Amino acid sequence: MASSIHDLARHLNISIGTVSRALNGRADVNADTRQRVLDAAKKLNYSPNQSGRSLRQGATHSIAFMLQPHPGDQQYGEPFFIPFLIGLQGRLAESGLDLTVVMGAPGDYQQERLRRVVETRRADAVLLAWTRREDERIDYLTQVGFPFATLGRSRSGGKAYPSLDLDFEKAGGDAVDRLVARGHRRIAAIRPSLNLNFSYLFLDGYRKALKRHGIEVDPALIADGFINEAGGYQVTPRVMQAKDRPTAIIFNNDAMALGGCKALAEMGIRPGHDIAVTVIVDTPLCRYFSPALTAFRPPLEPMGRRLAEMLLASLPAFAGPGGPRIIHEVWPLELIARDSD
Amino acid sequence: MASSIHDLARHLNISIGTVSRALNGRADVNADTRQRVLDAAKKLNYSPNQSGRSLRQGATHSIAFMLQPHPGDQQYGEPFFIPFLIGLQGRLAESGLDLTVVMGAPGDYQQERLRRVVETRRADAVLLAWTRREDERIDYLTQVGFPFATLGRSRSGGKAYPSLDLDFEKAGGDAVDRLVARGHRRIAAIRPSLNLNFSYLFLDGYRKALKRHGIEVDPALIADGFINEAGGYQVTPRVMQAKDRPTAIIFNNDAMALGGCKALAEMGIRPGHDIAVTVIVDTPLCRYFSPALTAFRPPLEPMGRRLAEMLLASLPAFAGPGGPRIIHEVWPLELIARDSD
DNA sequence: CGTTTTTCCGTAAACGTTTACGAGAACACA
DNA sequence: TGTGTTCTCGTAAACGTTTACGGAAAAACG
Numbered sequence: 241m242a243s244s245i246h247d248l249a250r251h252l253n254i255s256i257g258t259v260s261r262a263l264n265g266r267a268d269v270n271a272d273t274r275q276r277v278l279d280a281a282k283k284l285n286y287s288p289n290q291s292g293r294s295l296r297q298g299a300t301h302s303i304a305f306m307l308q309p310h311p312g313d314q315q316y317g318e319p320f321f322i323p324f325l326i327g328l329q330g331r332l333a334e335s336g337l338d339l340t341v342v343m344g345a346p347g348d349y350q351q352e353r354l355r356r357v358v359e360t361r362r363a364d365a366v367l368l369a370w371t372r373r374e375d376e377r378i379d380y381l382t383q384v385g386f387p388f389a390t391l392g393r394s395r396s397g398g399k400a401y402p403s404l405d406l407d408f409e410k411a412g413g414d415a416v417d418r419l420v421a422r423g424h425r426r427i428a429a430i431r432p433s434l435n436l437n438f439s440y441l442f443l444d445g446y447r448k449a450l451k452r453h454g455i456e457v458d459p460a461l462i463a464d465g466f467i468n469e470a471g472g473y474q475v476t477p478r479v480m481q482a483k484d485r486p487t488a489i490i491f492n493n494d495a496m497a498l499g500g501c502k503a504l505a506e507m508g509i510r511p512g513h514d515i516a517v518t519v520i521v522d523t524p525l526c527r528y529f530s531p532a533l534t535a536f537r538p539p540l541e542p543m544g545r546r547l548a549e550m551l552l553a554s555l556p557a558f559a560g561p562g563g564p565r566i567i568h569e570v571w572p573l574e575l576i577a578r579d580s581d
Numbered sequence: 582m583a584s585s586i587h588d589l590a591r592h593l594n595i596s597i598g599t600v601s602r603a604l605n606g607r608a609d610v611n612a613d614t615r616q617r618v619l620d621a622a623k624k625l626n627y628s629p630n631q632s633g634r635s636l637r638q639g640a641t642h643s644i645a646f647m648l649q650p651h652p653g654d655q656q657y658g659e660p661f662f663i664p665f666l667i668g669l670q671g672r673l674a675e676s677g678l679d680l681t682v683v684m685g686a687p688g689d690y691q692q693e694r695l696r697r698v699v700e701t702r703r704a705d706a707v708l709l710a711w712t713r714r715e716d717e718r719i720d721y722l723t724q725v726g727f728p729f730a731t732l733g734r735s736r737s738g739g740k741a742y743p744s745l746d747l748d749f750e751k752a753g754g755d756a757v758d759r760l761v762a763r764g765h766r767r768i769a770a771i772r773p774s775l776n777l778n779f780s781y782l783f784l785d786g787y788r789k790a791l792k793r794h795g796i797e798v799d800p801a802l803i804a805d806g807f808i809n810e811a812g813g814y815q816v817t818p819r820v821m822q823a824k825d826r827p828t829a830i831i832f833n834n835d836a837m838a839l840g841g842c843k844a845l846a847e848m849g850i851r852p853g854h855d856i857a858v859t860v861i862v863d864t865p866l867c868r869y870f871s872p873a874l875t876a877f878r879p880p881l882e883p884m885g886r887r888l889a890e891m892l893l894a895s896l897p898a899f900a901g902p903g904g905p906r907i908i909h910e911v912w913p914l915e916l917i918a919r920d921s922d
Numbered sequence: 923c924g925t926t927t928t929t930c931c932g933t934a935a936a937c938g939t940t941t942a943c944g945a946g947a948a949c950a951c952a
Numbered sequence: 953t954g955t956g957t958t959c960t961c962g963t964a965a966a967c968g969t970t971t972a973c974g975g976a977a978a979a980a981c982g
Contacts, residue, residue, distance in 0.1 A: 242702065244938060255962045260940060270960060287700040291641065292938030294632035295967045302703075307682070329684040338703070341648070341682035343670040359628040361583065362643075362679070469869040498869045505871045528810040528839045530846045530871070585968055596932045601970060611930060633968030636937045 243284045252280055263288070294361075299557065303337055303548075304363035306354060306377075308344035320494075320523060320540070321369065324391070327544025328367070335552055337364075350377055358386050365551055367391070371403075373435045389551040391543070392437050393570075402550040404543060404569050408438045408492075408520065411536045411573040412445025413452075415490045415518045419581065420453045424488040424516060427455075428479040430500060431492035432467035439464070442492045442520060461486050465496065472499030480507065488516035488581065494523045497533060516581035520573070532578035543571065584625045593621055604629070635702075640898065644678055644889075645704035647695060647718075649685035661835075661864060661881070662710065665732070668885025669708070676893055678705075691718055699727045706892055708732065712744075714776045730892040732884070734911075735778050743891040743908050745884060749779045749833075749861065752877045752914040753786025754793075756831045756859045760922065761794050765829040765857060768796075769820040771841060772833035773808035780805070783833045783861055802827050806837065813840030821848065829857035829922065835864045838874060857922035861914070873919035884912065 245263075249256040254273065261269045262277035280286075294300045305328065307321065329339040340363065344353040354377055357363055364387065368377055371392035378397035381388045389402040412429075419427050429446045431439045443462070450457050460482040465475030472491065476499070479486055491497035497519045501511055511517040512531040519526050522535035550567045552558040559565065586604075590597040595614065602610045603618035621627075635641045646669065648662065670680040681704065685694040695718055698704055705728065709718055712733035719738035722729045730743040753770075760768050770787045772780045784803070791798050801823040806816030813832065817840070820827055832838035838860045842852055852858040853872040860867050863876035891908045893899040900906065 242700075245940095246938080256939085257941080257963075258961055261961085264940080266941095268960060273960085285700070287697075289636070289938050290701040290703055291632050291635035292967090293940080295630070295636050295937090295969085296939045296941085298967070300632065325684050338697075339684055341684065343666050343680055343682065356628075356679075359626075360631040362631055469865050473869065495865075498866070502869045502871060502873075524810050524836075525839070525866070528814065528843045530843060532843075586970095587968080597969085598933075598971080599931055602931085605970080607971095609930060614930085630968050633937090634970080636939085636967090637969045637971085639937070 242289070243286045244289065245286070247284060248277065248280055248286055251284065252276060299364050300362060301337055302363050303332055303339055303365050303367060303551070304357050305339060305341045305367045306344065306350050306357075306369070307341045308350050308353075320521070323540035324544040327541035327546075328548050329544075331545040331548035331552075335558060351380065354380065358384060364557075365389070365555060367547070367551065371437050372396075373437050373440055375437075387551075387555055389547060389554065391547060393441075393568075394437055399568065400566060402547070402554045402567050404547045404550060404571065406438070406521075406538050406543075407570050407572050408441035409445035409448075411520050412442040412490070412492075413449035414445075414575060415520065415536070416446055416449035416453070418575070419488045419490075419516055419518065420449075420455070422516065422581070425455055426458075426461065426482075426484055426486040426488070428461040428463070428482075428486040428489040429492070430472065430475055430479065430489060430496060431462075431464050432471065432496065433464040434467065436467070439492055446490065458482065458484075467493055468495045469499035469502070472496030472501075473503045474499070476500035476503040477507065480504075480509070486515070488518070490518045490520065492520045494519050494521055494525050494533075494535070498525060498529070501529070501533075511580045518581050522576055526576075527578070529580075531580045533580040534578045535576050536573035537576050538573055539571070583630070584627045585630065586627070588625060589618065589621055589627055592625065593617060639702075640705050641703060642678055643681055643704050644673055644706050644708060644892065645698050646680060646682045646708045647685065647691050647698075647710070648682045649691050649694075661862070664881035665885040668882035668887075669889050670885075672886040672889035672893075676899060692721065695721065699725060705898075706730070706896060708888065708892065712778050713737075714778045714781055716778075728892075728896055730888060730895065732888060733778050734782075734909075740909065741907060743888070743895045744910075745888045745891060746911050747779070747862075747879050747884075748911050748913050749782035750786035750789075752861050753783040753831070753833075754790035755786075755916060756861065756877070757787055757790035757794070759916070760829045760831075760857055760859065761790075761796070763857065763922070766796055767799075767802065767823075767825055767827040767829070769802040769804070769823075769827040769830040770833070771813065771816055771820065771830060771837060772803075772805050773812065773837065774805040775808065777808070780833055787831065799823065799825075808834055809836045810840035810843070813837030813842075814844045815840070817841035817844040818848070821845075821850070827856070829859070831859045831861065833861045835860050835862055835866050835874075835876070839866060839870065842870070842874075852921045859922050863917055867917075868919070870921075872921045874921040875919045876917050877914035878917050879914055880912065 245256050245259050248259045259277050262274040332339050342353055342357060344350040366388040369391040371390050371394040373395055375394040375396040378394050382397040391404055393403055393405045431442055447457050461479050463475045463478050465471035491500055509515050517533060519533050519535035522537035526533035526535040553565050553567060556564050586597050586600050589600045600618050603615040673680050683694060683698055685691040707729040710732040712731050712735040714736055716735040716737040719735050723738040732745055734744055734746045757768060772783055788798050802820050804816045804819050806812035832841055850856050858874060860874050860876035863878035867874035867876040894906050894908060897905050
C-alpha cells in the first residue's frame with residue numbers, strides 16, 4: 241500500500257539510488273530517466289517516508305510552534321494567533337517545511353514540552369510566542385544550541401536569535417497622545433500580569449508619553465490582572481476607584497478590554513460616552529463590540545510570513561548565498577479609530 | 582551532543598540490544614542491568630530519536646489534529662478549540678502520544694494537507710473537526726484505510742470510525758422551547774452556510790420544536806451566512822426585514838451572534854429588551870458581552886479527553902483487552918441562562 | 923552429576939531514505 | 953588511436969532504533 245522507493249526502482253528496473261536522485265532533482269541523472277521516475281512516482285502514488293528521510297538527513301523538515309494557554313486559562317485561547325499561523329505556514333510550505341503546532345498542558349509554561357520536542361528531535365527549529373521579559377525557554381534553547389526564533393523580544397539569550405516584535409512602546413505612547421489631544425488627563429492603563437515582555441513595553445510607552453505631556457504618572461491608575469476576560473473584569477473596578485476618577489482607559493489586551501467593559505457596564509459607565517476606551521491589540525472582537533472599540537491593529541498574517549522568512553534566513557540549510565543571518569525587526573501597529581474613545 | 586543508544590551501550594559496555602530492551606521495559610533483561618541503563622540514560626541525558634523509532638516501528642507516536650480556518654476567514658479563528666485541545670493533548674500524553682496540530686492553508690478544505698500527512702506518514706491517526714454533512718476528508722481516510730476519529734458526525738464513510746458530537750438537535754429544540762415558554766412565536770434561526778453538519782442538526786431541532794408547538798416554520802426567518810462576525814452582521818438584517826418581525830433570534834455560532842448583535846444595535850434594537858437572543862455554542866465572549874448572552878455550553882475539555890480515549894480504543898496498538906472498538910457518543914449541551922433573552 | 927528449563931544478553935537484520943564513491947560508456951580532442 | 957572528460961548509474965554504507973533468533977550461563981530438577 242505505502243509504496244517505497246524500492247517499489248519504484250523495481251517497477252522501473254533501475255536502482256534505488258537513481259530513483260532517489262531523480263526525485264530530489266540532482267544533476268547527475270538523465271533527463272529521460274528522471275521523467276520516467278517522476279511519472280512512475282505519480283502513478284504508484286509514491287511519497288517519501290518522512291521517518292526515513294529524517295533519519296538519514298538528521299532533519300525533520302518541520303518547524304514547531306509552541307502554543308500554550310496561560311496557566312488557569314481554561315476557557316479561552318489564542319484567536320490572535322490564527323492569522324499569524326496562516327502566514328507562517330504559508331511561507332514555510334513554500335520551502336517544503338511543515339508547521340506543527342505543539343500544545344502544552346496549561347501551567348508548565350512549555351518547558352517540559354519544549355524539552356521533549358528538542359530532545360526527541362521532532363522539529364528542526366522552534367518558534368516561541370508571547371516572550372517574557374526573562375524567558376527560561378529562550379535560555380534553554382540557547383544553552384542547548386537549538387535553532388529558534390521568537391515573536392516578541394526578551395532580555396534572555398542575548399540577541400543571537402531572530403525576533404519579530406510589535407512596537408508596543410510606540411502604541412502605548414500614541415494611545416496616550418491621542419487621548420490627551422482629546423482632552424483627557426486622567427488616563428488609566430490595564431495590562432496583563434505574568435511578566436510578558438510586551439506588557440512592559442506598553443507601560444514604558446504609556447509612562448513616557450504622560451511625562452512628555454507633563455502629566456504625573458499615578459500608580460492608582462495602573463493595574464495588572466490575568467490575561468483574559470476575567471482578569472479585565474476583576475481589575476477594572478480597581479482603577480475606577482481612584483480618588484480622581486480616570487476619564488480614559490487603555491487596555492493592553494483585547495480579552496481584558498472585553499471583561500473591563502463588562503465591569504464598566506455594571507457600574508453604569510458607558511465606553512464612548514462616559515469614558516474613553518482604547519485597546520492595544522485589535523481583534524475582530526473590538527470591531528463587533530458595542531460600541532466598537534478603538535484599537536491598534538497588527539498585520540498578523542504578514543508577520544507570520546516574515547517571521548518564517550527570518551527563521552529560515554538564520555538556518556544554514558535554508559539561508560541564502562550570504563550565509564545565515566540573524567534579523568531583528570519591530571513593526572508598527574496601526575490605529576483603527578472607532579467609537580469607544 | 583545528541584546521545585544515541587550506541588553511546589549508552591559503549592558507556593556501559595553492553596550491547597545496544599540490551600540497552601533498547603532495558604529502556605523499553607521488556608522482561609528479558611536483568612533488573613540490575615536495567616537500573617544501570619536507566620541511570621546512564623538519565624546521566625547522559627538520552628532520549629530516543631523519534632525518526633529512528635518511527636522508521637523501525639512504522640509508527641510515529643503522534644496524532645494529528647487538522648485545524649483550518651474557513652475559506653476567507655482571515656481575521657478570526659478557533660478559540661473554541663483551545664480547551665478541547667487541552668483535554669485531547671492531556672489524554673494522549675498519558676499514552677505516550679504527541680499531539681500535533683497541523684494548519685491547512687485557508688480555502689483548500691484540508692484535502693491537500695491531509696493527504697500530505699497521510700502519505701508521508703507523519704501521524705498514526707488523524708482527528709477531524711467541524712465535519713460536514715458529506716465530508717470528502719472522511720471519504721478519503723476511509724478509502725485509504727487511515728485511522729481517524731471525528732468531532733462531529735457526518736453522512737460520509739459509514740460508521741466505521743469513532744465520533745463524538747454535541748446534541749445540536751436537542752439544543753436547537755430546547756432553545757425554541759424556552760423562547761416559546763417565554764411567549765415568543767416569531768423565532769428566527771441564523772446558522773453558518775457551508776454544509777457543516779452541526780448546522781443541519783440545529784436546524785432540524787429548531788424546525789421540529791416549532792412544529793411541536795404548532796408554529797409554522799417561516800423560511801423568511803431562517804438565514805445562513807459566513808461563519809464569523811461578518812457573516813452574522815451581514816445576514817441578521819435579512820431576517821429582521823421579514824413581514825412579521827421576529828421577537829427572538831437563535832444564533833448557531835457565537836461569532837455570528839456577535840456580528841448579529843452589532844447589526845441589531847445599529848438598527849436600534851437591544852438584545853434582552855427589544856429582542857431575545859440565544860446562542861447555541863457558548864464561549865467566554867457570550868459571557869462578557871453586553872448584555873451577557875444566553876447560550877448552550879459544551880464541556881470542551883472533557884470532550885477532548887473523551888475523544889482521545891475513543892480514538893485510542895479504536896487503534897489495535899492501544900485498544901484494551903477486548904480489542905479495538907468503534908465508539909460513538911453524543912453529548913448534551915448545558916443551557917447557561919443570562920441576560921439576552 | 924546429567925538433563926532440562928530459565929534467565930539474560932549479543933548478533934544482526936530491518937525500517938526507507940540519502941549520498942559518497944567508483945565504474946562503465948559515451949564523447950571530445952589532439 | 954590514445955587520452956582525458958563528461959554523463960549516467962549502480963553499489964553499499966549510514967542514520968538510530970527495535971526485535972527475532974540463538975546461545976551461553978545459571979538455575980532447577982531428577
